[in-house]
Amino acid sequence: MLFSGSYQAYAGPPFKTDDPVPVPLGHWEYYVSSVSTYESTSWSGTLPHFEVNYGLIPHMQVHLLVPLNYSTEPHQQTQFGYADTELGVKYCFLKETKNRPQVGVFPIVEVPTVKNNTFSNGKVKTFLPVWAQKSWNKLTTYGGVGYQINPGTGNRNSTFAGWEMQYDFSKTVTLGGEIYYQSAGTDESQSTTGFDLGGFVNFSEKTHLLFSVGHSVAHASIFSSYLGLQWTI
Numbered sequence: 001m002l003f004s005g006s007y008q009a010y011a012g013p014p015f016k017t018d019d020p021v022p023v024p025l026g027h028w029e030y031y032v033s034s035v036s037t038y039e040s041t042s043w044s045g046t047l048p049h050f051e052v053n054y055g056l057i058p059h060m061q062v063h064l065l066v067p068l069n070y071s072t073e074p075h076q077q078t079q080f081g082y083a084d085t086e087l088g089v090k091y092c093f094l095k096e097t098k099n100r101p102q103v104g105v106f107p108i109v110e111v112p113t114v115k116n117n118t119f120s121n122g123k124v125k126t127f128l129p130v131w132a133q134k135s136w137n138k139l140t141t142y143g144g145v146g147y148q149i150n151p152g153t154g155n156r157n158s159t160f161a162g163w164e165m166q167y168d169f170s171k172t173v174t175l176g177g178e179i180y181y182q183s184a185g186t187d188e189s190q191s192t193t194g195f196d197l198g199g200f201v202n203f204s205e206k207t208h209l210l211f212s213v214g215h216s217v218a219h220a221s222i223f224s225s226y227l228g229l230q231w232t233i
Contacts, residue, residue: 012131012142013051014198014212014226015178017162019142020104020131022053022061022090029053033210033228039220044071047080053090063088063108069119083120084110101134121152129160138168143178150185158183166199175199178214190219198226206232 012018013031023029030052036045049067056062065086071079088108096102110125129146143163150157159182166176177197184191198212208230216222 012164013228013230014200014210015162015164015176015196016160016180017143017164017178018106018129018131019133019164020090020092020102020106020144021133022059022092022104023055025055025058027055028231028233030231030233031210031228033226036225038223041074042072044069046070059092059095059104061090063090063106071118079118081116081119082114083112083116083118084125085113086110096134101132103130103132105130121155123151123155125150127160139165140167140176141165148185154187156183156185156187158185172202173199174202192216192220192222193218194222194224196224196226208232 013033030050032048032050034046034048036043036047046067047070049065051063051065053061053063063086067082067084067086069079069081069083086108088106090104090106092102092104094100094103106129108127112120112122112124115122126149127146128149129144131142131144133140133142135141141164143161145159145161148158148160160180162178162180164176164178166174168174175197176199177195179195180193182192194214194216196212196214198210198214201209201211203209210226210228210230212226214224
């Protein structure tokens, strides 16, 4: 996931940047995860969120994400709640070869599902990205750019751009990092440039631990993290 009014989201777990690779035909990905963001004495995020991806046809997956949001403010009671359901379709239209990258699109919409003014303004939000990836043996790099349509009073449409690189140290451990830029999504916020470091631990062919931590390096001071379990079938 890439956007929400209440938390810093992650499009390509465990990173904010995504790749263009869909789930193989007839296969499933399941995630139980939590993302957290700390900014200006407040915490917000998901605790947890549930994500499902399915390879519906060749080179295309469908996507569903259901978040339980939380938000804390100093001297106030912590807020929990559900508001928006995330839906998407990832489609790879250009396969990787020796001399060219793999390229795909992954349009995502957040649909208001439960009325909750703390975590949603009741408007449909849309993210329209293009992602590219290239691999050389154990080294993989991917990234891209996307446009976020964020309707509502005080909100702005914005742009996200990110790039990630990772290395398979073994069949068990992959480590990597990303840099990203997010323009301001509201009249009161600032654009953000930051980084995340993280990776994957493969307990088996089907069970995986995903994690990352990061911080902004310009404008607003933001700490972010991701921790999740993934099952592939």
